[in-house]
Amino acid sequence: MEVGPTTHYMMGGVRVDAETQAATVPGLFAAGEVAGGLHGSNRLGGNSLSDLLVFGRRAGLGAAAYAKAQPGEPRVEAAEVGRIAAELVGPFERVQGENPHTVQEALQDMMGTYVGIARTEEDLRTALEAITRAALERRESRGAHTRVEYPDSDKHFGTVNVIVRRQNSAMTVTQEPLPELPAELRRIVEGEV
Ligand SMILES: Cc1cc2nc3c(=O)[nH]c(=O)nc-3n(C[C@H](O)[C@H](O)[C@H](O)COP(=O)(O)OP(=O)(O)OC[C@H]3O[C@@H](n4cnc5c(N)ncnc54)[C@H](O)[C@@H]3O)c2cc1C
Secondary structure (H helix, E strand, O other), X not given: OOOOOOOOOOXXXXXXXXXXXXXXXXXXXOOHHHEOOOOOOOOOOOHHHHHHHHHHHHHHHHHHHHHHOOOOOOOOOHHHHHHHHHHHHHHHXXXXXXXXXXXXXXXXXXXXXXXXOEEOHHHHHXXXXXXXXXXXXXXXXXOOEEEOOEOOOOHHHHOEEEEEEEEOOEEEEEEEEOOOOOHHHHHHHXXXX
């Protein structure tokens, strides 16, 4: 049996409204591992599968309410669908240029080598993608993110989300404050319960 480390779970993902699972792109809803913000820095065992049931339902209800609120039936141009479909499958069919499977393998190798649980600034700068930009900004250790140079957790990073956006063709990294934790949850997080 071959044994090796693998990615277990993504803590982070698409920003969504907690009640409806609506993303910031109108009409797009996300639930499950692709949606960020639910589990904080370390998902507890078993919580992903219950997350799918609870937030999958919310996403379904949110998407249905959004669709019902639209005036009339949406019109989709067949030619536009065809163009976008061709653009998506194009890389898999071309005979020249970068092969998507090679890109995926290279990304997997790079993330496995430089962006494991214990990461340093030098490693993160070598593998500079959206995930590593957020990890560089987080100069602390928390949950599944261990910055070797910053072994302690910093209370400040418990009060913000690190947001990576692509604006024009550049990526930006910002910190945005989290809403106040409800008192009953704060008691659990702070270990009183
Ligand atoms: C080894 C391991 C053990 C785990 N053990 C547990 C556990 O014990 N308990 C627990 O709660 N959780 C566990 N998890 C986590 C849990 O399994 C996942 O978080 C959960 O299955 C994610 O479900 P999802 O529907 O959000 O995403 P996924 O199951 O990843 O579904 C996403 C789907 O989208 C498809 N897709 C991707 N891109 C495209 C595209 N461009 N177009 C169309 N389709 C696309 C994919 O093929 C996939 O079918 C474990 C995970 C791993 C890796």
